[in-house]
Amino acid sequence: MSSTTSLETDRKADAPRQGTPLIEVQNLKKYYPIKKGILSKTVGHVKAVDGLNFSIYPGETISLVGESGCGKSTTGQAIVQLDPPTEGKVIFQGRDLSTLSNTELRQLRPQLQIIFQDPYSSLNPRKRVGDLLAEPLLVHKLADKSEVTRKVDDILEIVGLTKHHRNHYPHEFSGGQRQRIGIARALILNPKLIVCDEPVSALDVSIQAQVLNLLKDLQQKFQLTYLFIAHGLGAVKYISDRIAVMYLGKIVELGTTEEIFKNPRHPYTQILLSAYPVPNPHLRNRNRVVVEGDVPNPANPPKGCSFHTRCPLAQSICREKTPDLMGSGHTVACHFPLA
Numbered sequence: 576m577s578s579t580t581s582l583e584t585d586r587k588a589d590a591p592r593q594g595t596p597l598i599e600v601q602n603l604k605k606y607y608p609i610k611k612g613i614l615s616k617t618v619g620h621v622k623a624v625d626g627l628n629f630s631i632y633p634g635e636t637i638s639l640v641g642e643s644g645c646g647k648s649t650t651g652q653a654i655v656q657l658d659p660p661t662e663g664k665v666i667f668q669g670r671d672l673s674t675l676s677n678t679e680l681r682q683l684r685p686q687l688q689i690i691f692q693d694p695y696s697s698l699n700p701r702k703r704v705g706d707l708l709a710e711p712l713l714v715h716k717l718a719d720k721s722e723v724t725r726k727v728d729d730i731l732e733i734v735g736l737t738k739h740h741r742n743h744y745p746h747e748f749s750g751g752q753r754q755r756i757g758i759a760r761a762l763i764l765n766p767k768l769i770v771c772d773e774p775v776s777a778l779d780v781s782i783q784a785q786v787l788n789l790l791k792d793l794q795q796k797f798q799l800t801y802l803f804i805a806h807g808l809g810a811v812k813y814i815s816d817r818i819a820v821m822y823l824g825k826i827v828e829l830g831t832t833e834e835i836f837k838n839p840r841h842p843y844t845q846i847l848l849s850a851y852p853v854p855n856p857h858l859r860n861r862n863r864v865v866v867e868g869d870v871p872n873p874a875n876p877p878k879g880c881s882f883h884t885r886c887p888l889a890q891s892i893c894r895e896k897t898p899d900l901m902g903s904g905h906t907v908a909c910h911f912p913l914a
Contacts, residue, residue: 596630596666597800598654598768603627603663605646605653609874621874623649624660625824628900631768636794636801638811640847641821642870647804648692650821651770654802655687656680667768685715685764692773694753698745704731704756705741711764726763734759734789751782755789762793771803775810783807787814808851812836820844823873823881830905840907842886880910 604627606620624646631637639647652658654665656672665672667687672680691697698707708727712718718726728738734755745753754774761769771790775783787810793799805811811818811832818835820828820843828841839845846866868885871877877884883893888911900908 595633597633597668598631598802599664599666600627600629600631600654601664601666603650603653603665604661605649605658606661619874622824622876623873624653625876626663627826629819629826629829631800631802633767633800634794634798635816636803636814637817637819638803638805638815639819639821640805640808640811643806644870644873645821646824646873647821648772651689651772651802651804655689655768655770657689681715685711685717686767687770688761688764688766688768689770689772690754690757690761690774693777694750694757695745695777697757698753700745702744703741704743704745704748707745707756708741708760708763711760715764717764730759730763733762733793735785749782750778751785754778754782754786758786758789758793762797765797766799768800768802771801773804773806776806783810790814808847820847823871823876825881825908826900827882827909828905828907829900834905838905840902840905840912841882841909842888842913843882845913880908 603624604622605624606622608617609619609621610616611618627650629637639650641647649658653660656665659673663673667683670683672683675683702710705724705727708730709723712723712726713720724741727741731738731740736752736755736759740748740752745756748756754777757774774790775786778786790801791814794801801814803811803814815832817829817831819826820835820841822843828835828839828844830840835844836848839848843866866885871881871884877894879895880886880889880893880898883889886893890911892910896910898908898910900906
């Protein structure tokens with residue numbers, strides 16, 4: 576096979592514009608009803624995502640970080656409309672996805688793809704790899720049967736596998752290889768945005784590095800745009816252009832990777848970075864900031880700043896007024912941001 580595949584040629588011919596957001600998220604909310612009683616009456620809502628505003632530009636990687644349950648994965652699924660938002664807008668290249676019909680959304684679906692966290696459960700164990708990769712091409716009618724095998728072989732080689740792997744079942748692969756298959760399945764439709772939902776958290780550390788390097792190489796080769804969701808700050812620091820820190824369904828800080836790591840302005844961001852392991856032995860005894868208490872119930876979030884119940888800097892205004900995300904470039908939602 577030639578060094579430049581048909582997929583590479585297609586992507587280079589349709590490179591996204593620079594300077595205009597690829598995705599604009601406006602007041603995004605996702606609430607899940609709490610039902611009780613024989614009649615399943617709605618008695619409240621779990622506010623998984625509660626009013627997010629941010630943009631993703633062509634070719635960049637923006638990462639969502641935060642504790643488990645803060646709404647990161649829900650945000651990713653809402654953006655690609657796998658779990659449509661309760662309220663708000665997701666504008667993709669000038670089109671509000673919530674206003675599209677099922678037919679229009681289906682036509683747009685190849686451009687919005689997702690890589691799932693668990694490579695073991697995200698692949699159908701009853702299908703061969705070749706069939707798993709061919710299915711999206713056939714469903715969206717992006718290739719006829721005579722082209723499918725060639726495109727499958729091309730994409731397998733691109734992600735570091737071989738054409739012989741298309742005849743194997745998922746259980747015959749290691750975790751890292753399965754995740755490469757998951758990446759290939761997202762990439763084969765020639766998308767513009769890929770949501771990477773904790774794609775390396777289920778892998779060994781050495782394999783994590785290989786997958787992250789693969790994602791970076793693919794981004795440069797095909798001008799991809801990533802929304803990267805992760806717990807590990809090491810992976811986030813390596814792959815991200817910008818970082819959005821989430822807490823209890825809200826973004827509390829947003830800035831470039833360098834700004835977030837060198838000058839965190841929200842107390843919660845400082846706590847996350849304090850827990851980040853540093854490979855320098857001379858810094859192992861650095862002062863750590865320890866957070867106290869548990870994450871509040873998203874079905875009954877605290878009034879005012881959602882972090883005030885655990886914040887060492889909280890004052891009376893924090894208990895009454897919700898801070899807005901303020902600033903230019905490096906934004907923070909805090910009444911008393913760190914210097």
